[in-house]
Amino acid sequence: MANSITLINPTSIDEAGQPIPLPLGLASLSAYLIERDVKVNICDMNFKNKIEEETDWYGITSTLKSRITIKEMPEFNGRTVFGGPDPSSDPEYYLEFGDYVIRGEGEKPIYELITGTDPSKTSNLSYKTSTGTQHNPKGPLLDLNKLPIPAYELFDVMKYADTYDETKGLRWLPIVLARGCPHNCYFCAHGCVFGIGWRAPTPKKSVDMIEKLLNLGELDGVHIGDSMFGYNIDWSEAICREIIRRKLKFMWFCYKRVDSISTERLALMKKAGCISISFGLESGSQKTLDAVNKRQTVDAGRTAIALTEANGIIPLANFIVGTPGETEAELEKTEEVWNDLLDKHDVIIVPSIYYPLPGSVFYKRHGEQVSEISRERLEEAMRRVKMRMKEKYGTSGSVL
Numbered sequence: 001m002a003n004s005i006t007l008i009n010p011t012s013i014d015e016a017g018q019p020i021p022l023p024l025g026l027a028s029l030s031a032y033l034i035e036r037d038v039k040v041n042i043c044d045m046n047f048k049n050k051i052e053e054e055t056d057w058y059g060i061t062s063t064l065k066s067r068i069t070i071k072e073m074p075e076f077n078g079r080t081v082f083g084g085p086d087p088s089s090d091p092e093y094y095l096e097f098g099d100y101v102i103r104g105e106g107e108k109p110i111y112e113l114i115t116g117t118d119p120s121k122t123s124n125l126s127y128k129t130s131t132g133t134q135h136n137p138k139g140p141l142l143d144l145n146k147l148p149i150p151a152y153e154l155f156d157v158m159k160y161a162d163t164y165d166e167t168k169g170l171r172w173l174p175i176v177l178a179r180g181c182p183h184n185c186y187f188c189a190h191g192c193v194f195g196i197g198w199r200a201p202t203p204k205k206s207v208d209m210i211e212k213l214l215n216l217g218e219l220d221g222v223h224i225g226d227s228m229f230g231y232n233i234d235w236s237e238a239i240c241r242e243i244i245r246r247k248l249k250f251m252w253f254c255y256k257r258v259d260s261i262s263t264e265r266l267a268l269m270k271k272a273g274c275i276s277i278s279f280g281l282e283s284g285s286q287k288t289l290d291a292v293n294k295r296q297t298v299d300a301g302r303t304a305i306a307l308t309e310a311n312g313i314i315p316l317a318n319f320i321v322g323t324p325g326e327t328e329a330e331l332e333k334t335e336e337v338w339n340d341l342l343d344k345h346d347v348i349i350v351p352s353i354y355y356p357l358p359g360s361v362f363y364k365r366h367g368e369q370v371s372e373i374s375r376e377r378l379e380e381a382m383r384r385v386k387m388r389m390k391e392k393y394g395t396s397g398s399v400l
């Protein structure tokens with residue numbers, strides 16, 4: 001039976017100037033394993049390039065941004081298991097580099113795997129066999145109230161906060177409270193990791209998690225990375241009230257759907273320290289919104305931006321261009337909305353170009369296919385809106 005594992009965050013290749021996020025998945029796995037007497041070492045290759053202590057197992061998280069650097073990792077003197085968002089949606093890729101891949105929630109499968117459960121009986125596991133690749137069925141999703149609070153303290157958290165400070169001018173750290181998303185936008189592979197649905201720790205435990213992170217250093221605030229903060233309105237309002245009750249003073253940022261806000265809710269969020277909300281507007285074309293299964297209207301997006309700004313919270317508007325089936329006419333409508341929003345509001349536009357994510361509905365339907373609009377045209381549209389923001393705010397990207 002193994003009793004030690006090194007959890008590794010590989011180097012993340014990103015556009016210059018992006019902060020390095022605290023690997024929250026590894027923090028949660030660590031707490032789960034330590035609670036069960038497994039010795040855990042941490043190595044973040046963004047800050048140190050060698051693994052100092054040999055262990056029985058090596059657990060490596062990965063995102064799209066670390067796909068390339070995975071290829072350059074050292075040989076490990078032990079068994080290797082990959083997990084995280086990208087391995088969950090494309091396990092075959094990672095089985096070229098490691099012994100196992102865990103798809104989806106990793107706490108229980110990694111514990112079972114490294115403590116000797118037969119791999120064929122370990123849920124969520126993928127591995128190679130003499131006849132091909134075995135993908136074991138997924139196990140039940142975890143009750144987040146039974147998980148320990150992530151072991152943030154195993155990481156030198158202020159190093160991560162410093163990378164936010166260097167790039168954004170604020171000492172922030174990310175945190176994830178709830179897991180999952182009940183929606184199914186066709187370009188998104190979120191469901192691969194946490195399933196379609198939404199689970200959350202109690203509001204009290206959620207604020208305990210935030211407070212633990214805040215107590216680890218002098219932070220300006222936290223970035224609540226839940227894909228859908230406030231899917232459950234009562235839960236998110238209870239969190240705001242608990243922050244106010246505990247008199248915690250910090251700034252925070254979150255993601256919400258455009259149809260989940262109201263003046264009263266925004267006022268409560270602001271009182272609790274929320275300074276900015278990011279919304280997925282995605283497109284200025286209703287045809288595209290319907291085609292990506294966003295289940296919202298262009299007008300609802302405009303209204304959310306106006307209401308958020310009116311309540312003293314900075315709105316961010318995310319857009320995705322170049323999805324399968326999108327045409328020049330739809331792109332032009334999106335550009336019109338960008339210009340109109342920037343004319344009328346102090347909003348930050350966050351555009352991105354569609355990337356076919358294995359695990360998404362679009363990937364299943366269209367594979368690597370993207371829209372007929374050329375890459376140059378999409379990049380030109382992005383350049384123009386970023387230039388407009390630079391003229392207006394002095395910076396072309398999000399300050400958060």
Ligand code: SF4
Nearest residue numbers: 181183184185188227
């Ligand atoms: S884009 Fe956001 S709302 Fe849509 S499925 Fe993904 S996480 Fe959920």
